[in-house]
Amino acid sequence: xxxxxxxxxxxxxxxxxxxxxxIQPGQDLLITAxxxxxxxxxxxxxxxxxxxxGVVTPIFxxxxxxxxxxxxxxxxxxxxxxxxxYEGIKNAFKNxxxxxxxxxEDPQLLSNFDSDKVSRASKATSLAYKPALEYISNFExxxxxxxxxxKAWAKLVFPDLSDEEAVKKLGDAIxxxxxxxxxxxxxxxxxxNKKLKSKAKWMNEMNFxxxxxxxxxxxxxxxxxxxxxxxxxSTNTKKGIPTFPNMPTEEIFTTPHCKKVNGTVRSxxxxxxxxxxxxxxxxxxxxxxxxxxxxxxxKDVFSKVLKTDEGASxxxxxxxxxxxxxxxxxxxxYYNTLYDENxxxxxxxxxxxxxxxxxxxLTKEQVIANGGNSSLIHIDWMIGSDKIxxxxxxxxxxxxxxxxxGEWCN
Amino acid sequence: xxxxxxxxxxxxxxxxxxxxxxIQPGQDLLITAxxxxxxxxxxxxxxxxxxxxGVVTPIFxxxxxxxxxxxxxxxxxxxxxxxxxYEGIKNAFKNxxxxxxxxxEDPQLLSNFDSDKVSRASKATSLAYKPALEYISNFExxxxxxxxxxKAWAKLVFPDLSDEEAVKKLGDAIxxxxxxxxxxxxxxxxxxNKKLKSKAKWMNEMNFxxxxxxxxxxxxxxxxxxxxxxxxxSTNTKKGIPTFPNMPTEEIFTTPHCKKVNGTVRSxxxxxxxxxxxxxxxxxxxxxxxxxxxxxxxKDVFSKVLKTDEGASxxxxxxxxxxxxxxxxxxxxYYNTLYDENxxxxxxxxxxxxxxxxxxxLTKEQVIANGGNSSLIHIDWMIGSDKIxxxxxxxxxxxxxxxxxGEWCN
Numbered sequence: 053x054x055x056x057x058x059x060x061x062x063x064x065x066x067x068x069x070x071x072x073x074x075i076q077p078g079q080d081l082l083i084t085a086x087x088x089x090x091x092x093x094x095x096x097x098x099x100x101x102x103x104x105x106g107v108v109t110p111i112f113x114x115x116x117x118x119x120x121x122x123x124x125x126x127x128x129x130x131x132x133x134x135x136x137x138y139e140g141i142k143n144a145f146k147n148x149x150x151x152x153x154x155x156x157e158d159p160q161l162l163s164n165f166d167s168d169k170v171s172r173a174s175k176a177t178s179l180a181y182k183p184a185l186e187y188i189s190n191f192e193x194x195x196x197x198x199x200x201x202x203k204a205w206a207k208l209v210f211p212d213l214s215d216e217e218a219v220k221k222l223g224d225a226i227x228x229x230x231x232x233x234x235x236x237x238x239x240x241x242x243x244x245n246k247k248l249k250s251k252a253k254w255m256n257e258m259n260f261x262x263x264x265x266x267x268x269x270x271x272x273x274x275x276x277x278x279x280x281x282x283x284x285x286s287t288n289t290k291k292g293i294p295t296f297p298n299m300p301t302e303e304i305f306t307t308p309h310c311k312k313v314n315g316t317v318r319s320x321x322x323x324x325x326x327x328x329x330x331x332x333x334x335x336x337x338x339x340x341x342x343x344x345x346x347x348x349x350x351k352d353v354f355s356k357v358l359k360t361d362e363g364a365s366x367x368x369x370x371x372x373x374x375x376x377x378x379x380x381x382x383x384x385x386y387y388n389t390l391y392d393e394n395x396x397x398x399x400x401x402x403x404x405x406x407x408x409x410x411x412x413x414l415t416k417e418q419v420i421a422n423g424g425n426s427s428l429i430h431i432d433w434m435i436g437s438d439k440i441x442x443x444x445x446x447x448x449x450x451x452x453x454x455x456x457x458g459e460w461c462n
Numbered sequence: 463x464x465x466x467x468x469x470x471x472x473x474x475x476x477x478x479x480x481x482x483x484x485i486q487p488g489q490d491l492l493i494t495a496x497x498x499x500x501x502x503x504x505x506x507x508x509x510x511x512x513x514x515x516g517v518v519t520p521i522f523x524x525x526x527x528x529x530x531x532x533x534x535x536x537x538x539x540x541x542x543x544x545x546x547x548y549e550g551i552k553n554a555f556k557n558x559x560x561x562x563x564x565x566x567e568d569p570q571l572l573s574n575f576d577s578d579k580v581s582r583a584s585k586a587t588s589l590a591y592k593p594a595l596e597y598i599s600n601f602e603x604x605x606x607x608x609x610x611x612x613k614a615w616a617k618l619v620f621p622d623l624s625d626e627e628a629v630k631k632l633g634d635a636i637x638x639x640x641x642x643x644x645x646x647x648x649x650x651x652x653x654x655n656k657k658l659k660s661k662a663k664w665m666n667e668m669n670f671x672x673x674x675x676x677x678x679x680x681x682x683x684x685x686x687x688x689x690x691x692x693x694x695x696s697t698n699t700k701k702g703i704p705t706f707p708n709m710p711t712e713e714i715f716t717t718p719h720c721k722k723v724n725g726t727v728r729s730x731x732x733x734x735x736x737x738x739x740x741x742x743x744x745x746x747x748x749x750x751x752x753x754x755x756x757x758x759x760x761k762d763v764f765s766k767v768l769k770t771d772e773g774a775s776x777x778x779x780x781x782x783x784x785x786x787x788x789x790x791x792x793x794x795x796y797y798n799t800l801y802d803e804n805x806x807x808x809x810x811x812x813x814x815x816x817x818x819x820x821x822x823x824l825t826k827e828q829v830i831a832n833g834g835n836s837s838l839i840h841i842d843w844m845i846g847s848d849k850i851x852x853x854x855x856x857x858x859x860x861x862x863x864x865x866x867x868g869e870w871c872n
Binding site: 110111123135143 | 487488490497500503504507508511512514515516517518519520521522524526527530531533534535536538539542543544545546547549550551553554557559
């Protein structure tokens with residue numbers, strides 16, 4: 053009988069608490085997870101308390117319960133959400149509670165339900181969650197996202213395997229991508245972190261005005277925000293705690309100028325958004341705004357997302373990931389942004405990260421004045437492949453090669 | 463293979479939503495439950511949405527996670543709690559969210575841990591939860607408690623059976639006690655409700671000044687609060703929604719005068735409190751206050767509870783249950799207050815119910831002036847048996863028989 057490697061699961065839990073969240077003595081912790089990921093969650097809670105956490109609060113989801121709403125609830129209920137819970141979470145973050153999310157859900161969970169209801173429910177939640185999300189995106193607190201191989205997700209990635217084999221195989225892929233390889237994953241992460249930091253350093257020294265992307269279906273110039281900074285790997289929170297937000301992470305990323313994006317771009321991997329799959333996105337930007345959009349699947353969902361608010365049809369993040377990244381090398385589509393974004397160069401529409409500026413003390417208004425985008429949403433979609441070339445345009449208009457056929461030039 | 467009766471489980475879920483909570487169209491619902499009770503929880507959520515609920519929020523507990531804290535957390539963490547969550551829940555209730563609790567946990571879950579830590583953690587939670595609890599105890603909202611046969615609980619009640627048989631057997635006992643007997647549990651509950659209402663009506667007509675309890679180890683006079691009212695069965699919330707707080711329920715109950723309790727009383731069933739068992743409690747009251755206390759098991763825990771605050775060593779509720787009640791007739795000890803209190807006459811130390819007064823508009827101060835008790839806690843303990851006699855003393859000092867050998871006299 054094939055089984056999940058419990059020794060590696062234990063290492064993943066320790067890595068997440070110690071290096072990912074980097075829980076501080078006496079600090080409370082909020083964990084969200086699907087009930088299916090209970091074996092990992094129990095280990096996470098054990099390690100959190102062993103490392104001196106204050107109170108650990110798990111909030112569980114269950115796919116049956118999530119679907120039940122879209123199956124049975126009245127139409128008028130879809131503009132409602134648990135405002136009291138999201139306000140509570142904001143208060144928790146305000147009081148320095150750390151945050152850990154375990155991703156294991158079926159990426160297609162909601163794909164058979166009315167996309168209008170799904171997007172209304174999601175908008176209500178985004179709106180209620182925004183004040184809490186700001187504590188996360190501004191790194192007021194330390195946080196971490198990791199994955200657990202849920203059965204439905206595993207079957208989507210490995211449709212030809214049995215349930216058990218698919219879970220085992222996705223588990224192995226998660227462990228590999230999260231660098232749980234030898235006995236000392238903490239050291240692995242330190243070494244990996246150094247490499248990401250050196251790439252970000254070079255991009256910051258170059259201080260490009262814009263990046264030019266060329267590839268099949270893609271001919272795009274993305275202006276960079278005034279005073280932008282490339283970051284990657286670990287982040288220091290505003291309180292100075294080093295934290296790894298994403299595990300795995302292979303990207304370095306920054307804030308584009310949301311009014312200076314022009315041209316066309318084609319996605320290279322499916323985007324899994326709130327239970328729906330959006331495939332083969334083709335988009336045209338003019339002065340930062342998406343003015344044309346198409347998709348072979350999920351066009352309706354993506355179109356609704358773009359209408360969430362003013363900033364939803366503008367860029368908030370761009371990220372560079374070599375095609376040779378371990379995740380990309382598996383050749384798999386994970387239908388999970390945490391994995392697929394780390395296998396490929398990507399863009400994100402929506403909210404920008406204020407930490408991607410050299411000056412960390414910018415006000416919201418200054419961030420916007422420098423070209424930062426503001427929105428309720430932040431959605432990554434993948435545009436990288438072994439056919440993409442990227443050049444940086446410096447302030448004298450010179451073009452310097454950055455990526456060739458999907459790999460770093462320097 | 464013995465299995466839980468899923469048809470009856472489905473009926474229990476429907477009964478709870480329709481008659482217990484009595485969810486109103488568009489009303490949100492908060493459910494707390496152990497992960498083990500997921501099969502029941504999924505049915506509850508389905509029925510809630512089918513009956514028109516707004517948003518249903520489940521909050522799950524897990525025994526491993528609950529224990530992890532007491533096993534690994536630092537000493538100073540035990541005075542902490544999730545204040546943000548309890549504040550959030552209070553805000554939910556304020557906005558008319560209904561409440562459903564599923565009880566399935568191991569009554570002895572925490573019995574092997576340091577009782578000092580357990581009681582400190584519990585005090586911190588009680589304090590944070592008090593504002594929310596007031597919405598429940600004052601029936602500002604509709605709420606309901608039901609049970610699910612968790613394995614550890616089932617093994618405690620049926621130690622000689624296999625895991626599966628114990629769960630099946632406890633499930634059957636739960637269904638029977640919750641009157642899931644024939645095809646129409648809703649009608650069963652209507653009939654049962656009428657009987658409870660008629661007993662309460664008689665007690666209210668008699669309008670006793672005090673009750674005198676006599677039995678082995680018990681010789682107690684309990685004064686009743688000024689303007690007290692006996693209630694039982696369904697309750698109308700302040701918004702006028704009929705709700706059954708407890709399923710099962712066999713009791714009629716009222717508010718004693720917390721300064722007019724004198725004599726001795728001996729418990730007749732074990733009390734399961736926050737994971738510890740307290741057995742053979744013997745208590746002496748003087749002018750309302752517990753001045754002497756003993757217990758053969760869990761004395762330490764009970765003694766700490768009494769010190770929670772001023773009101774913790776005074777009575778907040780008395781309840782009458784005939785010894786012939788269906789739960790009592792099983793002859794089992796359930797180690798679960800919801801069951802054991804409904805098999806036996808009982809007392810509760812701690813917070814009184816303001817609804818147990820004829821005048822429903824009393825202020826907090828007026829409730830206290832009339833003899834109502836105030837405390838962070840409310841803990842029921844069982845004093846009934848087939849050997850207990852109860853008389854009512856009227857305002858002329860006449861004694862009128864109420865219970866003889868554990869049964870109603872009238």
